[in-house]
Each structure stands twice: as C-alpha cells, then as structure tokens.
Amino acid sequence: MLTTSYSWDNTIIGVETLPPNKSVALPFLNGQKAALPKRYARATIKFAATDQPYYEDYLVGPLPVDNSTDWQPLTFMYNKQNPIQRIYDADSDKVGDFIDQLEADVAPILQDLLNATDGNDSLTTSRIEPLWRENGDVIAWYQYWRSPTLEFDDGTLLPQGLYFKLNITGRDPKGWSTLGWYYDGIFFNSTEAFQNSWKSGKVVPVPYETDGTWGTTDRRGENLPLDQYNPPMAIKPDNPRYGVDIDQKYVEWMDFSFFISFSRDGGLSLYDIRFKGERIIYELGLQEALAHYASSDPYQSGTSYLDSYYGFGPYAFELVNGYDCPSYSTYLNTSFYTRESTHWHPNSICLFEFQRDYPIQRHSTANYVSITKNIMFVVRTVCSVGNYDYQFTYEFYLDGSIQVLVRASGYIQSAFWAHNGDYGFKIHDALSGSMHDHVLNFKLDLDVKGTANSLMKTDYPWSSGKRNTMKLEKSFITSEKESKIHWSPNGAAVYSVVNKDAKNAYGEYPGWKVVPTTGSSIHLTNPNSSNLGPSVAWASHPLYAVRQKDTEPRSASGLNMLDPYAPLVDFGRFFADGESLDQQDLVLYFNLGMHHVPDTQDLPNTVSTLAQAGMTIAPQNYLPAGDASRASRQQVRINHGGGEAHVTWFGGGGEGGDDADEKNDEPEGMFNLTAARSGVEDYTGGFVVRKFPYDPANWYWEGESEDQQSGN
Numbered sequence: 001m002l003t004t005s006y007s008w009d010n011t012i013i014g015v016e017t018l019p020p021n022k023s024v025a026l027p028f029l030n031g032q033k034a035a036l037p038k039r040y041a042r043a044t045i046k047f048a049a050t051d052q053p054y055y056e057d058y059l060v061g062p063l064p065v066d067n068s069t070d071w072q073p074l075t076f077m078y079n080k081q082n083p084i085q086r087i088y089d090a091d092s093d094k095v096g097d098f099i100d101q102l103e104a105d106v107a108p109i110l111q112d113l114l115n116a117t118d119g120n121d122s123l124t125t126s127r128i129e130p131l132w133r134e135n136g137d138v139i140a141w142y143q144y145w146r147s148p149t150l151e152f153d154d155g156t157l158l159p160q161g162l163y164f165k166l167n168i169t170g171r172d173p174k175g176w177s178t179l180g181w182y183y184d185g186i187f188f189n190s191t192e193a194f195q196n197s198w199k200s201g202k203v204v205p206v207p208y209e210t211d212g213t214w215g216t217t218d219r220r221g222e223n224l225p226l227d228q229y230n231p232p233m234a235i236k237p238d239n240p241r242y243g244v245d246i247d248q249k250y251v252e253w254m255d256f257s258f259f260i261s262f263s264r265d266g267g268l269s270l271y272d273i274r275f276k277g278e279r280i281i282y283e284l285g286l287q288e289a290l291a292h293y294a295s296s297d298p299y300q301s302g303t304s305y306l307d308s309y310y311g312f313g314p315y316a317f318e319l320v321n322g323y324d325c326p327s328y329s330t331y332l333n334t335s336f337y338t339r340e341s342t343h344w345h346p347n348s349i350c351l352f353e354f355q356r357d358y359p360i361q362r363h364s365t366a367n368y369v370s371i372t373k374n375i376m377f378v379v380r381t382v383c384s385v386g387n388y389d390y391q392f393t394y395e396f397y398l399d400g401s402i403q404v405l406v407r408a409s410g411y412i413q414s415a416f417w418a419h420n421g422d423y424g425f426k427i428h429d430a431l432s433g434s435m436h437d438h439v440l441n442f443k444l445d446l447d448v449k450g451t452a453n454s455l456m457k458t459d460y461p462w463s464s465g466k467r468n469t470m471k472l473e474k475s476f477i478t479s480e481k482e483s484k485i486h487w488s489p490n491g492a493a494v495y496s497v498v499n500k501d502a503k504n505a506y507g508e509y510p511g512w513k514v515v516p517t518t519g520s521s522i523h524l525t526n527p528n529s530s531n532l533g534p535s536v537a538w539a540s541h542p543l544y545a546v547r548q549k550d551t552e553p554r555s556a557s558g559l560n561m562l563d564p565y566a567p568l569v570d571f572g573r574f575f576a577d578g579e580s581l582d583q584q585d586l587v588l589y590f591n592l593g594m595h596h597v598p599d600t601q602d603l604p605n606t607v608s609t610l611a612q613a614g615m616t617i618a619p620q621n622y623l624p625a626g627d628a629s630r631a632s633r634q635q636v637r638i639n640h641g642g643g644e645a646h647v648t649w650f651g652g653g654g655e656g657g658d659d660a661d662e663k664n665d666e667p668e669g670m671f672n673l674t675a676a677r678s679g680v681e682d683y684t685g686g687f688v689v690r691k692f693p694y695d696p697a698n699w700y701w702e703g704e705s706e707d708q709q710s711g712n
Contacts, residue, residue, distance in 0.1 A: 015044075015060075020037040077569075079551075110162075113162060138167065146159075150211060158210070160416060214604065233327075234328070270284045280448065296422070304532050319381070324391075349379065349380070351380075355376075375632065388606075389410045404615045405518060410606060420432055450501075522594065523540055524536060537570060541591075542591045643684065
C-alpha cells in the first residue's frame with residue numbers, strides 16, 4: 001500500500017461503487033429480471049507525472065473482480081467534450097516553499113503590522129478557492145490568519161488584514177512571481193513597493209484580531225434559572241416499530257420502505273422509496289453545496305466553495321448519542337476511500353422514530369374532540385466540511401409526506417473589518433461577519449404510478465370576472481425550455497409531478513407536490529458568479545425539471561471546482577435540447593439554503609435556529625381513501641358532556657407489544673406509561689364556539705360551567 005506520494009507521482013485518489021443506471025436497475029426492482037444488475041466502480045486517478053497534471057475517472061467492472069473485469073475511461077456521465085479535469089495547484093509543497101521565502105523578505109513588516117510571524121507558527125496563510133484564471137495565468141490570493149492559541153478550532157474567526165497575490169502558472173517555481181500586496185484598502189503592485197511604503201511610514205498598522213475565550217464553545221455566562229435539573233427527554237418504551245437490514249441498508253417503517261446509499265461526494269442518499277408498497281421516489285439525495293462569499297477584500301470576494309470537491313462522505317463523523325439523535329436510535333456505519341485503503345466512520349447515520357410536539361390531526365366539536373399523535377421516522381447524518389457542520393435530515397410522516405431538511409452550525413468564515421461595511425456587520429474588535437450564500441442542490445426523481453409523468457402547476461390567481469375572489473388555474477410545464485422555475489410570490493402556485501394516464505376515481509391526476517416549508521428555499525444571489533461560471537448553473541433558480549437520462553445522473557461533479565469554467569458536468573447543458581416533459585420520466589432538482597449575514601449571534605458558533613431550510617414532498621390526489629394517518633392507532637376520540645369524558649382508544653396508549661388491542665390496557669414494562677396518557681380521561685370540553693350556525697345571542701355551547709371547572 002502506498003503510504004507516501006509526491007507531487008509528480010500518479011496516484012489513485014478515490015474508488016467507490018457506482019449506482020447502477022436507472023434503466024438497468026428498474027427491471028430488477030420491478031421483478032421483470034431476476035438477475036442483479038452488473039456492478040461497476042469509479043476509480044479517480046491523479047495523473048501528476050506531466051507538465052499539465054489532471055484528474056481522470058475510470059470505469060472498472062464488472063464486479064467482483066474476475067477474468068471478465070475490464071477498465072476504460074468513464075465518460076458517459078459527463079458532458080464535457082474531453083472529460084478530464086486539469087489540476088492547477090499540483091505542487092502545493094513547492095508553493096509553500098515559495099511563500100516561506102516571501103515571508104522571510106517581509107518578516108519585519110509582519111512583526112510590525114501583526115506582531116507575529118509565520119515562522120513561529122503564530123500565523124498561517126489560506127488561499128482562495130477556486131483559483132483565478134487571468135489571461136491564461138493561474139492566480140492565487142492569500143490571506144494571513146492568526147493561529148488559535150487555545151484548544152479550540154476557531155481559526156476562521158482570526159483573519160488578519162494582510163493579503164498577497166501570486167502567479168503560480170506552470171510547475172516550475174522559477175516562473176512564479178508575487179504580483180502584489182493588499183493592506184488597509186491599498187494595493188501595492190510588488191513586494192518592493194510594499195517594503196518601500198512601509199519603510200517610509202506610509203503603511204500604518206491597524207488593529208488586528210487576537211484569540212481569546214470569546215471564540216471558545218465551552219459554557220460561559222450566568223447560570224440559567226432551574227437549568228441544574230434534567231430537561232425532558234424522549235424515550236422508546238416498546239420494541240422498535242421499524243425494521244433495518246444493516247447489510248442491505250434497507251429500512252421499513254409503517255407504510256414506507258427505502259434503501260440507504262452513501263457516497264464520497266454527496267454523502268447520504270435514499271433510493272427506491274415506496275409508500276404502501278408502491279414506488280414513489282427512485283432517488284433522493286444531495287448533489288452539491290455552495291458557499292459563495294462577498295467582500296471588498298480579495299480573499300472573501302474570491303472564495304466560493306463547492307463542497308462536493310472536499311466530499312461529504314469522508315466528513316460524516318460519528319454522531320453524538322442523545323444530542324444529534326435520541327439515545328434509543330439505531331446507528332449505521334459509513335465508509336470512504338483515501339490513501340489507497342477503505343476507512344470507516346462508526347455510528348455516522350442514525351435512524352429513529354419520534355413524536356412531534358403537535359398533533360398531525362385534531363378537531364373539536366360541541367360533543368367530542370378527535371386528535372392523532374404526529375409520529376415521524378427520521379434518517380439523519382451530520383457532515384463537518386471545514387468550518388461548518390451540515391445536518392441532513394429526512395423525515396417520513398404517517399400521511400405519506402417526506403420532509404428534507406438541512407441545518408448548519410459551526411464557526412463562520414469571517415472577514416477582517418476594514419472598509420467593508422457594505423458586506424457585513426462588525427462583530428468583534430477587528431472582525432466582520434462576511435456575508436455569503438449557502439445553496440444546496442438536491443435531486444428528486446419521482447415516479448408516480450410509473451415513470452411516465454408530467455409537471456403540473458396549480459396557480460391561485462385572483463379571478464378577473466365580476467366576483468373579486470380566488471380561483472384555480474391548472475397548467476403543465478411541457479418542455480425543458482420552461483422548466484427553470486422561480487417560486488411564485490405569496491406562495492401562490494404549487495408544482496406537482498403527476499401521472500396523466502392514471503386518473504383516480506374522481507378524475508383527478510394522482511401526484512406528489514413539492515413545497516418549501518422551513519427557512520428559505522433559495523437560489524444564488526449572483527447567478528453569474530465570476531468565481532464559478534457554468535459550474536453553478538444549478539444555482540440560478542430554486543427548482544428545475546428535466547428528462548431523466550442515464551447520462552445525466554448528477555447535476556454536478558466533485559471535480560468541477562478545479563476548473564469551474566470548464567466543468568465536467570455543466571448543468572445548463574441538461575436543458576440545451578429543450579426536450580418534452582409531457583408524460584416522460586422526470587427528475588426535479590431543488591435548492592435549499594440561506595442568505596447568511598453573520599452578526600454577534602454567530603459567535604462563537606452559528607446556531608441552527610435560522611440557519612436551516614426544508615422542502616416537503618407530499619401526496620396530491622394520490623390517496624383516494626383520504627389521509628393515510630387515519631390508519632394509526634395513536635389517536636383518541638374523547639366524547640364529553642355532563643362533567644364526564646368517554647375516551648375511545650384505537651389501540652394506542654395501552655401496553656403495546658404484539659398483544660395490543662383496542663382495550664384500555666394498563667401500561668407496563670421498563671417505563672410507567674400512565675403519565676404519558678396525559679390524563680385524557682379528565683378532558684371536560686369547556687365552552688365551544690358555535691360557528692355553524694353562528695347565533696350572536698347564543699355564541700357558545702356550555703359544556704361545563706366556569707365555576708365547576710375552577711372547583712368553586
């Protein structure tokens with residue numbers, strides 16, 4: 001096994017199994033073919049033993065390896081004419097040596113302006129991503145950052161206000177050069193010009209940021225009232241109500257079933273999601289995540305991360321039991337490939353059932369109240385990519401709906417506070433909360449009663465007739481020429497994937513709608529980014545629809561960031577042929593994210609209260625029998641009157657287990673569930689407003705007098 005590689009060595013960067021093409025997988029999943037689809041691997045090779053180094057992917061298979069196994073360049077899933085990706089920073093070790101020499105030349109200036117030098121590890125440098133290309137040259141801006149002095153990872157809170165610009169074109173350091181320095185809003189076009197200005201007193205030191213307890217995440221501040229007591233917690237009082245085949249990564253819960261997949265670039269994905277035994281989603285998962293910064297300084301304005309380049313899979317670390325997930329969760333391990341071997345992260349995906357703090361259904365009348373617990377099943381992972389921790393959550397509900405959620409926390413990448421008030425708030429002594437966009441792209445391959453589907457738009461406009469009222473306008477997005485979609489103002493339109501060839505009993509098209517629900521569903525503020533070009537064509541709108549093609553399995557490539565103006569996958573080309581979307585196999589791509597302008601609330605870490613976004617996928621005229629949650633036992637009907645309440649149980653609230661029935665059994669076992677019933681037998685009803693019909697002279701129904709309720 002290779003343990004050490006050098007900048008001119010050819011190396012295997014990654015190996016992982018490719019998902020089978022949908023055209024091959026569906027016949028097997030549908031029982032039309034008994035044989036498993038042949039499996040292949042993708043091997044990413046770094047060809048560095050050349051003056052123009054590059055990455056290239058190879059298709060290896062079929063697997064497992066035998067005499068029939070072969071390899072060839074992997075080209076079918078990329079739309080770049082020559083699907084290799086140039087590497088413009090193959091010699092990072094030599095760049096480091098170049099910077100060391102440069103810093104030796106300006107060491108007195110560093111000591112004067114920053115009271116530190118890089119030589120004693122008190123300073124580090126960080127480079128923009130991606131690299132700039134200017135007139136064929138490779139340009140890199142660097143910024144100085146103060147190294148943390150405590151044991152906390154708060155280095156991204158310690159930017160210093162000094163920057164330098166390098167030309168690192170080619171592989172011979174003799175051809176590299178320093179193009180200038182930037183400090184306090186002034187650009188110096190050479191190291192000599194910077195030195196001369198400093199020596200003449202024209203470079204005046206400005207305040208700089210230093211480390212301290214303000215950047216640590218340990219507890220501090222005054223004690224909160226009663227915080228010494230344990231808070232409420234979730235428990236699992238009975239046997240698990242879901243099944244997991246760990247080897248097959250297969251999950252069943254209530255009416256849902258699905259497979260879990262995991263990849264280096266995108267992390268967690270779900271496949272073959274079925275509801276009541278019928279496939280509704282072939283694939284659901286993250287494609288790419290963008291963090292695009294802005295500032296007047298060259299570092300922040302030049303930084304735009306495409307996180308699948310670093311990979312979500314390798315950074316899906318072990319989850320913290322009882323914090324990331326309830327203590328009774330089921331955990332799965334994940335694997336990733338690096339340094340020519342496979343590594344594992346234990347307990348990096350959790351699965352659990354959870355009761356929300358509000359019912360999924362309730363209704364009160366003059367005589368009874370009906371109410372159903374809102375139980376959901378959750379699949380979750382957390383990926384710590386650089387300074388941010390992304391929590392990805394997939395929630396399944398009894399009514400058939402699925403919610404996709406992403407939450408962010410961690411240290412912000414801050415900016416130095418100087419001449420940049422238009423780009424963020426001042427949040428510490430010499431610190432700016434650098435404004436940025438987070439845009440995360442997801443693939444949703446819905447199959448509604450087969451693969452022949454259409455995209456329906458239901459508008460809620462005002463009527464133009466005599467009556468000033470609302471009405472419905474139903475239309476279809478019929479081609480890829482019109483399938484880049486912005487959400488309607490006021491949420492006055494719903495998009496749903498329907499099957500026009502499978503009308504339900506009432507003549508309506510069955511389908512599944514997609515609705516932004518939590519936080520913001522956004523697109524990139526500056527869709528014509530000069531940093532990223534066509535590599536972020538997927539970020540200009542919040543919703544897209546395209547024809548499913550085996551040759552277009554992803555909206556992005558993890559290698560796009562290396563050469564963003566020549567990406568391996570240009571999502572914009574998916575729409576080039578303007579194909580019909582009428583009763584075709586459709587794929588939706590939607591964006592989640594947030595526009596983030598950090599303030600003092602983001603110190604030391606961003607909290608997830610506002611840093612979250614979600615999308616709900618819900619049935620629309622798909623279930624002719626109505627709400628699927630009616631099948632749940634976890635509901636009651638309470639008939640009340642005359643100071644008494646009669647509770648009708650439907651099998652929930654009893655002792656549970658295989659012998660549970662609709663009787664009001666006393667709970668038993670490890671936990672006393674008597675308290676969990678919340679005393680529904682004591683429900684009295686009180687006063688009920690009579691809306692139908694409404695009588696102003698007798699506007700309430702008197703269930704029990706106030707005196708009786710108060711005990712007087």
